[in-house]
Amino acid sequence: MFDFSIITTWLHDFLMGTCGFAEWGAILTESVLVALAIITLYAVFAIALIYMERKVCAFFQCRLGPMRVGKWGLLQVFSDVFKMLTKEIISMRQSDLFLHNLAPFLVVTASMVTFSCLPWNKGAHIIDFNVGVFFFLAISSIGVVGILLAGWSSNNKYSLIGAMRSGAQIISYELSIGMTMLAMICLTGSMSFSEICQDQYVNGWNIVRGHVPAVIAFLIYLVAGNAECNRGPFDLPECESELTAGYHTEYSGMHFGYYYLAEYLNLFICAGMASTIFLGGWAPLHIYGLDGFNGVMDMIPGALWFLGKTFFVVFLLMWLRWTFPRLRIDQILSLEWKYLVPFSMVNLVLMALCVAMGWHF
């Protein structure tokens, strides 16, 4: 298995040795390079996801999707982004301008930091430490502050109702996400994403290893994760049919663009987390006893495995979105508090029991 840390170590040595940087200088340079890489990747994935969403949705709906701009509409999203960049940013009278302008940055920052928690390959973790899962949960919650601020500062009733819904929804569903992640931590015995992946590389994917409780946790995670991303059928905060665009009704230009980017990247992050925790992250598919097959699988780079699994989950979530109608706010909350939370609690106990008794593979 290719270890990305070879490259990072080489770069570090190159900066320290050949270029003669001091330790802090080398780390600073590396941080800047990594930040640039992350921002570029962020934009590239957003564009890829938007294109994918439009095409996937089109095929579900018996149509072709964007076809005019570039071959198969490949340049459509680029031109959309360009259009959005050139649009005027309008500020509303009597809105709280400072908070109004701050809110999209909070959302996009939260999403970018969580984005860098993803394990891209063996040795290619950007933010990785022993309580990585906690860090991930904490940072991803900052996004909801941005949404609440957006609703409050817009001086618009639709935005306010949208933001309230969003706050209630996201905070509730974080509970299930935390609980399902806890169940998987039980299994792997580590909170660091790199160790979770390494463990799955050695012992097999968690979803197979943890069998019944893991599958239950995976399903709960998918539902809750979808709700965390504010995507259909949980797209209440911005549901078009009653609140026009919910909390971002009053945003225009790139400020709206940030919400748009964050929505798609949150989808990617949610799927990426699912593949990290349940589907092995960068760990290739291994079948016990078939060493030849496993060897071939190991030749496929870990980044490809990670992206493949992530996009598979993304596809699942898109499938959900384009099939289901939207839930009502009381139904969303009762689904969480009456069903998902108790289920994930029981599931956590079940998982703990499995681990304690050694009932897993």
Next chain:
Amino acid sequence: MSEELKSQAAAPQAAAKPAAPRAAVAKPAAPAKPAVNELKPTVVEPAALRAELVRLHDKEGMDFLLNLTGEDWMEEGLGVVYQLENTTNGKQACVKSVCPDRENPMLPSACDLWDIAHTYEREVYDFYGIIFTNHPDMRRLFMREDWVGYPFRKDDATEENNPLRMTNEPLSDFTTEYSLHEDGTVEKVQHRVWDKDDYVVNIGPQHPSTHGVLHFRVALEGERIRKIDPHLGYIHRGVEKISEQMTYPQTLALTDRLDYLGAMQNRHALCMCIEQAMGVEVSDRVQVIRTIMDELQRIDSHILFFSCLCQDLGATTAFLYGFRDREKILDIFEETCGGRLILNYNTIGGVMADIHPNFVKRVKEFIPYMRKNIQEYHDIFTGNVIFQNRSKGVGVLTKEQVISFGCTGGTGRASGWHNDLRKLRPYAAYDRVQFNEVVRTEGDSFARYMIRLDEILESLNIIEQLIDNIPEGNFQEKMKPIIKLPVGTFYSEVEGSRGRFGVLIESKGDKSPYRLHYRSTGLPLVAVMDTVCRGNMLADLITIGGTVDYVVPDVDR
């Protein structure tokens, strides 16, 4: 039915003569005979009107206010025509009352007898300035609040009084009641629309799910709806008033622009009203073609209903499935009529053009195609647990409520009211086909939804029975170059896509109508929104509005 009418007419105490029965057009009606659709209203003095209406409501069981038409009879005064129906035995009554005082016309309100009178009386007040005493909400319904004069009066200087206003439309938070005291004095009382601390959200006029420019002011308690105040008139074009300056063939052009999803049926109603008034008998071929076209239009409308409901509830894929199928109907229409939405097909005495040579073939292809795809609708949407949870038990209307509000069509039938005109009083070719009237009893959003999908299947059945044997004959009777109606009041109605669509023509023998009034199918549906939505969530407003299925141009006219 004629037996009942005779007995009723013979009874000396029956002050109100019922409306003349409308026989199917196919039966011969010689011009010499009185028109089958002529209304012979009982004239009641304004002072005795209230007692008469109460008597009709309580004693005769006239629980359905079919239509309320304001009119201006110049020297005679201003007045109204009430058309009432007993929903149990189908008897009808028609009462007319005239106020000689043009300066300060007043009539007693009937909004405590029939809920829909609340809205109808506001309309009459708006257009004719007739004040209904003891009506709690005498605001204008369609015109701006700062409008000067009453536009439907024959002597109103509408354009001089109302230059183009560059100010925003004022929207009052107060309603006015003119309460009549025992001693005959009238007192003006103001009521608040909203309480002091109501959180009022505007849904509309520009809004993705009001299906047109409709404005609801919604008072919320958290997510719950406390009250809805519909604000209409954004697409009011004065179709009825414009028609008074038009010749009869010209008036036809406006009907397609009322309920654009019932274009065929609307125009059918107007043509039928004029034909019956003149005693013209259209050929069998025309009757069958009109019936098929009406049913195709109904399917078109119900598919659009399905699609828009899905879209409103966030199921975008199901929305496009519906539009894919609706396209087939529009193609069929386009081949024969030339139009897709505005069809201009029916004419006085026939239809504009004979059916296209491909028509029969394409309709026959469409029937099995649609039957198959209805199943797909059920698979993707009806069975979905989220949709079921959002629609079952949401927005329940009882049978009494739908009758009192006059909610005909699928909305009424979902609450167990048998109001399908095609069964009650068959017209065109409906008496020669077998079909079921789809009725449910739950009265909730899910029932309203299922009614429409089941009606698509019934409509397909009707078309299937007729399409193979369209009789030979003229597609257009020879008409005089100038069409004039005999003196009288005429009323015809059809079963439109979303209820009973009626046309009332008052003629003075000229080549244009003296008064032309459409019984809007959508106005009762909007009027019922406040009642049906109270206590539900904001998101339910969308579900209920979608399933009640109003079309705004038809509401505003």
